Amino acid sequence: MAAIRPSAETPAERVADAQALPPRIVFGRPALGQEEIDEVVDALRSGWIGTGPRVRAFEKMFADYVGARHAVALNSCTAGLHLALLTLDLAPDDEVIVPAMTFAATASAVIHAHGRPVLADVRRDTMCLDPTAAAAQVTPRTRALVAVHFAGRPCELDRLEEIRLGRGLRLLEDCAHAVESTVDGRHCGTFGDFASFSFHATKNVTTGDGGMLVTDDEDAAEAILRLAQHGLSNDAWSRTANGGPGAYDVAVPGFKYRMTDIQAAIGIHQLARVEHNLPQREQIHRWYDEAFADLPVVLVPAAAPGARHARHLYTLLLDLEHLDVDRDAVRRELSDEGIGTGVHYRAIHLEPFLRDRFGYARGDFPAAEWISDRTLSLPLSPGLSSGDVRRVVRAVRLVLRRHTR
Numbered sequence: 001m002a003a004i005r006p007s008a009e010t011p012a013e014r015v016a017d018a019q020a021l022p023p024r025i026v027f028g029r030p031a032l033g034q035e036e037i038d039e040v041v042d043a044l045r046s047g048w049i050g051t052g053p054r055v056r057a058f059e060k061m062f063a064d065y066v067g068a069r070h071a072v073a074l075n076s077c078t079a080g081l082h083l084a085l086l087t088l089d090l091a092p093d094d095e096v097i098v099p100a101m102t103f104a105a106t107a108s109a110v111i112h113a114h115g116r117p118v119l120a121d122v123r124r125d126t127m128c129l130d131p132t133a134a135a136a137q138v139t140p141r142t143r144a145l146v147a148v149h150f151a152g153r154p155c156e157l158d159r160l161e162e163i164r165l166g167r168g169l170r171l172l173e174d175c176a177h178a179v180e181s182t183v184d185g186r187h188c189g190t191f192g193d194f195a196s197f198s199f200h201a202t203k204n205v206t207t208g209d210g211g212m213l214v215t216d217d218e219d220a221a222e223a224i225l226r227l228a229q230h231g232l233s234n235d236a237w238s239r240t241a242n243g244g245p246g247a248y249d250v251a252v253p254g255f256k257y258r259m260t261d262i263q264a265a266i267g268i269h270q271l272a273r274v275e276h277n278l279p280q281r282e283q284i285h286r287w288y289d290e291a292f293a294d295l296p297v298v299l300v301p302a303a304a305p306g307a308r309h310a311r312h313l314y315t316l317l318l319d320l321e322h323l324d325v326d327r328d329a330v331r332r333e334l335s336d337e338g339i340g341t342g343v344h345y346r347a348i349h350l351e352p353f354l355r356d357r358f359g360y361a362r363g364d365f366p367a368a369e370w371i372s373d374r375t376l377s378l379p380l381s382p383g384l385s386s387g388d389v390r391r392v393v394r395a396v397r398l399v400l401r402r403h404t405r
């Protein structure tokens with residue numbers, strides 16, 4: 001271990017100091033290869049680091065991979081959710097149904113698009129939107145449903161489709177966990193009107209941060225692209241590629257939401273490896289399931305027949321009735337053992353930004369709360385060695401055994 005210098009001076013020294021920590025198994029460690037490093041270096045040396053040819057290539061690859069007609073690379077999944085919802089032209093009282101168990105951004109995007117997020121409970125076993133609960137929240141003001149393929153497990157898309165068709169609603173898929181997810185061979189993200197994918201640092205495909213909006217609707221894709229580049233009709237790369245200083249017009253006030261070529265340089269090689277990585281994620285899942293079967297935990301069941309789970313998260317659900325500590329104490333003790341974990345998520349109706357504004361309270365969404373109190377995500381990355389997995393297993397067994405009652 002490098003000694004920590006009294007004062008780090010250069011950037012390299014600062015990084016070295018930050019790394020001079022006890023060896024830990026980090027939650028969500030990305031699996032980056034030499035190809036990503038070389039491509040980033042090539043992008044840096046190319047003289048074009050903004051949105052350009054590598055972004056174009058990544059969009060094409062991504063659209064082909066999931067089987068969508070259009071893909072727009074963005075700087076986050078949240079940006080994609082925001083822009084997709086903006087194309088719906090929501091009036092202030094228009095409602096969008098969002099699961100109570102998801103990341104905050106799924107609901108924030110609705111608020112930023114001027115709508116009202118109306119939460120619905122999830123199923124305990126799948127952690128995905130419960131179609132019965134969603135149908136019960138539909139009112140004459142409902143405009144759309146957001147399906148989150150939680151942890152990578154496809155939602156019950158056929159049942160959501162019935163709700164939506166009967167009432168003329170739009171379907172937005174939050175595919176942040178679901179790059180590899182399929183139903184009967186068809187990729188999640190191609191069932192709804194739009195889907196937004198995340199390439200945040202811990203996601204199965206990462207670009208550091210980034211996102212991809214996919215849709216088959218050409219007009220929507222064009223509108224979203226324009227909104228993502230300041231409302232400009234034409235980006236800098238196409239103006240340059242078309243032989244010089246081309247013109248653009250600004251028809252709408254836009255946002256700065258595009259991906260850069262530095263990010264796309266990473267994404268191209270991440271995506272190329274995603275199918276190769278999935279069996280490793282599945283293997284780690286199986287090892288964990290086997291190793292924890294006799295502990296006071298609830299193991300999450302397999303995906304439905306015909307559905308492929310992307311294995312983004314391994315969520316351990318603590319059987320609190322047979323433990324003498326809560327989830328946060330288990331997390332702390334695992335951290336003391338050098339194991340980083342995550343919580344996906346605290347039920348969002350209990351977060352102040354929704355609770356205080358829309359009057360939600362504990363008891364409103366029992367399944368989301370049940371998960372929220374018990375869930376703990378363990379490291380799951382193709383970058384983990386079998387030794388790393390054994391360390392996680394040993395630590396989880398040690399901590400849970402210590403507290404079994």
Ligand SMILES: *Cc1c(COP(=O)(O)O)cnc(C)c1O
Pocket residue numbers: 075076077078079102103105106148174176177197198199200210211
């Ligand atoms: C990560 C995540 C997001 C946000 O993705 P960003 O790329 O960070 O904007 C949205 N929804 C879910 C379910 C997520 O896990």
